Amino acid sequence: MKCPMCGKEYTEPIQRCECGEPVEFELFHGEPYIAKSVWERFYDFWPVEPNLELSLGEGDTPLIRSRLGKELGVKLYLKNETANPTWSFKDRGTFLAMSYAVKVGYKAVGTVSTGNMAASVAAYAARAGLKAKILVSGSASDEKLKAVSIYGADVIRVMGDYGRLYFESLELGEELGIYFMNSDNPFRVEGYKSIAFEIAEELTPDYVLIPTSSGGLFRGIAKGFLELFASGLIDKIPTLIAVQAEGCSPICRAFSEGKGRIERFETPRTIAHAIENPYPPSGNVVLKLLRELGGKCVTVSDEEILEAQKRLAEEGFFVQPSSATGIAALKKLNIPEEAKVVSILTGSGLKTISQIEGRSVRECELEKLEGCLKSDS
């Protein structure tokens, strides 16, 4: 393993470099096989044997051509990660990290999250028969935590500086034998490569739109395409576009200002809570990747996000606000006509349903149903 920032190498799978940055596995090379799951088809590319007994069926999600592309002048495809076992892309990373945790004998795992990742780690820990310690912020709503505690996890509301928890949990975890698989855990990042692999099985995109918070998903997808390219399996790497919410966009800010390092985003505020990370632990690495690969970073307003969420639903995809950022960004980008664009729909709208304003519902007497059906709402 290697630190992508300072270059220091490690022989054991640790989580963060001495310099404070995330470490990552070097590029894997290989060839694809014929098999049912993405874990088997891309068997050469994982840093740990995927333990299929722990699988809940994550990955191999639909890639669907979208009508919205027509009006935007591109060939648009939606990668529907809401069809995962806990209804977000997190399951791919959790599965691989869990394969490692079980292999080396951990009896407990943990994560710092109130949303998609919390539910994912709780579910896979249950599947593996391990204890799960889920650390949530003091302000997390009871409603949201129901979808986590149902899996039998030990949910702990931590009062204090939530930002410190990421690092605190890694240290304490190491000490106490709890494997914390936080947002950019090295195995988690490796798991997200599977999204790039599945896309490449179906088409060669020109652009990929990636909602970006901690940076784990962006790094995973980038590494996946880099490995396919290095293995001679694709002949170009798509332009990767990190999308952030205007109200919390530390990576885009540093990128546009030409800085080499991100700075904490003060008073973050966006409806897209799943990507509301003011100081992304993989922010600097994403910044570096954006520059090296010629990527872009785009911010979108809450209004644009909600509009995109509505448009996606009107085509049959009900996603959470963070998942709609890719489509919101597409309108602001100057993408050549007929380019092939993939947008990642990261998680289900059912998880943030309290944020949805219900549309008007008509009332009708059964006796007057014919008239009601004839008229429009």
Place this chain on the structure above:
Amino acid sequence: MKCPMCGKEYTEPIQRCECGEPVEFELFHGEPYIAKSVWERFYDFWPVEPNLELSLGEGDTPLIRSRLGKELGVKLYLKNETANPTWSFKDRGTFLAMSYAVKVGYKAVGTVSTGNMAASVAAYAARAGLKAKILVSGSASDEKLKAVSIYGADVIRVMGDYGRLYFESLELGEELGIYFMNSDNPFRVEGYKSIAFEIAEELTPDYVLIPTSSGGLFRGIAKGFLELFASGLIDKIPTLIAVQAEGCSPICRAFSEGKGRIERFETPRTIAHAIENPYPPSGNVVLKLLRELGGKCVTVSDEEILEAQKRLAEEGFFVQPSSATGIAALKKLNIPEEAKVVSILTGSGLKTISQIEGRSVRECELEKLEGCLKSDS
């Protein structure tokens, strides 16, 4: 098409026989192909060309070996239908019915439902660019309807006898050119065959546990296995087990009393609202199938359902109460050891999250986190 009860034949795809029973397509025969989607692999078996442009990626859901089987003395597999585009099995039926509606030129579709089917029809109508008329009962909660109206459907609360709506909607729909794809619509039933096909691709079950309400899902799975058998693709038909909630079990009651027809179940009451149909429109046909195929009908209490829901979550599957009925039933059945059993997990627990009692959540000061992590909840 033919009425499975009175035997009357029809040349056009109507929805119900003159005798009041559902009509259905005769058995299809064929062979499987190598392809990505179940619609293509079992191309010979559909009554209408599957219109893949309308697909949201339904079907091809995971079939996962469950640890729960061990303590119950069987080989248990879970068919996870919560991984569908609107997070329930309904999407399979909606897709095929929508393929038909678009083919014959309908501009509007509809359904009578407040839950999974409402969301599914709304989503696929949006995908197809058709209007959707969703008829819900006067008592449907605003919360529940949000997940339907988000897709842009015209949601109509109908005041009056909700039981009459099923038939009323079919009549008015025919008159007004709105294709109502209700719970046991003939194309819907055909779509559910895909579950049987996918199971058969992976294993030959001895038993299949099917949460049963209108009877559409049961009929679809049964027809799927019958067609595979008739085509020489499997060498036995598994024992099909209809599972109903004790508080609303018109089919099981008629079955155990040896009656040929179901009777309306007065004052239905169960936590499993998705299968709370007091007078299932396909009830008589399911009854007939159970007798002809040597099936079983089992009822489970709300307490047993909630316990099974909890047990499933503790293995990583968060399902709605109706989806846990199969596992609840398994405990009450005398199934031979080592039998291969498949239970259908029909829909996501996120849809009924308000029914979940949150488990206790601990509080902890950041400074005391080490101690909190050491202790158990």
